[in-house]
Amino acid sequence: MIKVLILVDKFRGSLTAGEVSEAIATGLLSVSDSLQVVKVPLADGGEGTLEAVESEGTSRIMIESLDPLGRKILVPVLKMGDRVLIEMAKTTGLHILSKEERNPLYTSSYGLGLVIKQVAESGVRNILIGIGGSATNDGGAGMLEALGFRFIGEEGRDVRLGKHIAGRDLINIRNVDDSGVNPLLKEISIEVASDVTNSLTGAKGASRVYGPQKGAGEHEIELLERGMQNFAKISANYLGNDLSAVPGSGAAGGVGFALAAYCGASLKSGWRVLFDFMDVERSIMQANLVITGEGRVDQQSLSGKLLAGVGEICKRHKKPLWIICGDNHLSDKEIKNIGASTLFAISYIEPEKEVAIKNAREYLEKISADAATYLKDI
Numbered sequence: 001m002i003k004v005l006i007l008v009d010k011f012r013g014s015l016t017a018g019e020v021s022e023a024i025a026t027g028l029l030s031v032s033d034s035l036q037v038v039k040v041p042l043a044d045g046g047e048g049t050l051e052a053v054e055s056e057g058t059s060r061i062m063i064e065s066l067d068p069l070g071r072k073i074l075v076p077v078l079k080m081g082d083r084v085l086i087e088m089a090k091t092t093g094l095h096i097l098s099k100e101e102r103n104p105l106y107t108s109s110y111g112l113g114l115v116i117k118q119v120a121e122s123g124v125r126n127i128l129i130g131i132g133g134s135a136t137n138d139g140g141a142g143m144l145e146a147l148g149f150r151f152i153g154e155e156g157r158d159v160r161l162g163k164h165i166a167g168r169d170l171i172n173i174r175n176v177d178d179s180g181v182n183p184l185l186k187e188i189s190i191e192v193a194s195d196v197t198n199s200l201t202g203a204k205g206a207s208r209v210y211g212p213q214k215g216a217g218e219h220e221i222e223l224l225e226r227g228m229q230n231f232a233k234i235s236a237n238y239l240g241n242d243l244s245a246v247p248g249s250g251a252a253g254g255v256g257f258a259l260a261a262y263c264g265a266s267l268k269s270g271w272r273v274l275f276d277f278m279d280v281e282r283s284i285m286q287a288n289l290v291i292t293g294e295g296r297v298d299q300q301s302l303s304g305k306l307l308a309g310v311g312e313i314c315k316r317h318k319k320p321l322w323i324i325c326g327d328n329h330l331s332d333k334e335i336k337n338i339g340a341s342t343l344f345a346i347s348y349i350e351p352e353k354e355v356a357i358k359n360a361r362e363y364l365e366k367i368s369a370d371a372a373t374y375l376k377d378i
Contacts, residue, residue: 001034001035001036002034002035002036002288002289002375002378003035003036003038003286003287003288003289004028004035004036004037004038004287004288004289004290004291005038005040005283005284005286005287005289005290005291006021006024006025006037006038006039006040006291006292007040007042007280007283007284007290007291007292007306007310008020008021008024008041008042008291008292008293008294008324009042009043009044009048009293009294009295009306009307010043010047010048010294010295011294011295011326011357011360011364012047012095012294012295012296013295013357014295014326014357014358014360014361015360015361015364016041016048016051017041017042017043017048017051017052018039018041018051019361020041020293020364021039021040021041022039023360023361023364023365023368024291024293024324024364024365024368025037025039025368026365026368027364027365027366027367027368027369027370027371027372028368028369028371028372028375030365030369030372031369031372031373031375032372032375035375038283038287040278040280040283042271042274042278042280042306043130043270043274043306044132044193044195044269044270044271044274044305044306044309045130045131045132045192045193045194045195045269045270045271045273045274046089046130046131046132046133046195046270047087047089047093047095047132047133048087048089049085049087049089049130049132049193049270049274050076050077050078050085050087050090050130052274052278053078053080053085053274053277053278054078057080057081058078058079058080059078059079060076060077060078060079061076061077061078061079061084061122062074062075062076063075063076063077063114063115063118063119064114064118065091065111065112065114065115065118066091066110066111066114066164067091067092067096067097067111068091068092068093068096068097068107068108068109068111068134068135068136069097069101069106069107069108070108070110070162070163070164073091073096073111075090075091075111075115076090077090077115077119079124080128082124082125082126083124083126083127083128084119084124084126084127084128085128085129085130086112086115086116086119086127086128086129086130087129087130088109088112088129088130088131088132088133088134088252088255089130089132089133089134091111091112091114091115092107092108092109092111092112092134092135092136092252093133093134093135094133094134094135094213094214095133096135097135099215102135102214102215103214103215103216103220104135104136104137104138104166104167104211104214104215104216104220104224104253105137105166105167105168105216105220105223105224106162106166106167106168107135107136107137107138107166107167107214108136108138108142108162108164108165108166109134109136109138109140109141109142109143109252109253109255109258110142110143110145110146110163110164110165111142111146112129112142112143112146112255113142113143113144113145113146113147114146116129116143116146116147116190117146117147117182117184120182120184120185120187120188121184124188125187125188125189126188126189126191127188127189127190127191128190128191128192128193128273129190129191129192129193129259129265130193130270130274131192131193131194131195131251131252131255131256131259131270132194132195132196132251132252132270133252134214134252134253134255135214135215135253136166136167136214136252136253136255137167137206137207137210137211137214137216137224137228137253137254138165138166138167138169138170138253138254139167139170139200139206139227139228139231139232139253139254139255139257139258140252140253140254140255140256140257140258140259140262141165141169141170141173141231141254141258142164142165142166143255143258143259144258144262145160145164145165146164147181147182147185147263148178148180148181148182148185149176149177149178149180149181149262150176150177150178150179150180151165151169151173151175151176151177152173152174152175152176152177153172153173153174154172154174159172159173159174167223167224167227167253168223168227169227170224170227170228170230170231171223171226171227171230173230173231173234174234175234175238176234176235176238185263190259190263190264190265190266191265191266191268191273192248192251192256192259192260192265192266192267192268193268193269193270193273193274194248194251194252194256194267194268194269194270195251195269195270195271195305195306196248196250196251196300196305197247197248197269198210198247198248198249198250198251199244199245199246199247199249199250200228200232200244200245200249200250200254200256200257201225201228201229201232201244201250204250205225205228205250206228206250206251206252206253206254207221207224207225207228208221208225209250210250210253211224211225214253228254231254232244232257235257235261235262239261239262241261243257243260243261244257246260246267247267248260248267249261249267251267269309270305270306271305271306271308271309271310272309275309275313280313281313281317284310284313284314284317284319285317285319287319288319288320288378289319289320289321289322289375289378290310290314290319290320290321290322291321291322291323291324291371292306292307292310292311292321292322292323292324292340293307293323293324293325294306294307294325294326295325295326295327296325296326296327296329297323297325297327297328297329297330297343297345298328298329298330299329299330301330301338302330302334302338307323307338308338311338311339311340312339314339315339320341320378321338321339321340321341322340322341322342322343322344322371322374323335323338323340323342323343323344324343324344324345324364324367324368324371325343325344325345325346326345326346326347326356326357326360327345327346327347327353327356328343328345328347328348330343342371342374344367344368344370344371345367346360346363346364346367348367349363349366349367350363
């Protein structure tokens with residue numbers, strides 16, 4: 001009997017990681033009933049992380065916070081022994097906003113800071129934060145504002161033009177005031193699960209790489225980049241150290257930078273943190289075939305994300321790996337470099353994106369059934 005391990009992320013906009021796992025399993029088993037299928041829905045620090053980790057022995061706690069536009073929202077965090085997991089996307093996720101509301105000049109990570117503050121005030125000292133999938137590009141300044149930092153502009157005034165600091169305000173920062181910082185910040189240990197390795201600024205920085213998908217046009221991207229460069233400069237002067245080039249500092253619109261530079265957090269690959277927590281490597285070692293995937297496979301999939309992480313472990317243990325996805329933008333060579341022998345994509349049989357998303361489960365079951373015909377090669 002072939003043991004198949006399904007380790008997949010969500011298909012953004014259509015299916016959760018759990019639904020993707022179920023659809024793939026259904027497709028495989030429709031062709032062959034001589035399979036032992038193990039489903040482990042995953043995330044890499046971004047949206048869906050909390051649900052992926054949630055299990056017996058963990059408990060949800062609901063916290064009042066604000067969404068990226070400052071509206072009241074109730075968000076869950078996960079208590080895991082003496083640690084609490086915070087998923088940034090629950091407070092500042094892009095999925096919270098309508099397409100018309102998406103503009104990182106006006107969105108803020110303030111809500112994430114509120115959650116961190118309340119978790120710390122509850123007595124928790126070990127915090128794991130999954131960052132990714134955010135609607136913000138404020139360098140994490142909004143989050144820091146909620147923790148007591150003030151960012152000062154000309155004539156000693158707060159730089160924020162709205163209720164909380166947003167992407168548009170970074171260009172006006174001239175100084176940092178930490179006199180009101182919550183003293184608990186020095187007592188907590190923060191570990192960050194980041195799904196990207198981008199720097200804060202530059203061609204591969206937060207603004208230029210992720211700004212477009214958050215609603216920014218070319219003009220907005222230039223404004224955001226200039227603001228981020230200014231924030232990096234002011235922060236380096238304040239801290240005495242420039243961390244803007246650290247891998248992962250550009251994650252979640254710069255929240256990775258703010259957590260590392262101002263809060264002393266350690267930045268780690270999201271998949272590594274969660275894989276260790278869930279003992280995924282052991283599951284891979286016990287499998288005859290591993291199947292991974294996400295909605296869109298592209299260059300970003302190669303940059304610290306779950307797909308590359310699964311491939312790394314499979315290569316280490318010489319386990320065959322398949323990729324099942326919605327849409328593929330990698331070359332055959334890049335797929336092989338990940339460690340996968342085969343890739344199956346919904347877009348190969350349904351090129352119309354809207355149709356594919358609407359009928360994702362049906363198409364996913366179909367391509368998984370087609371994939372099952374290759375099991376004889378395992």
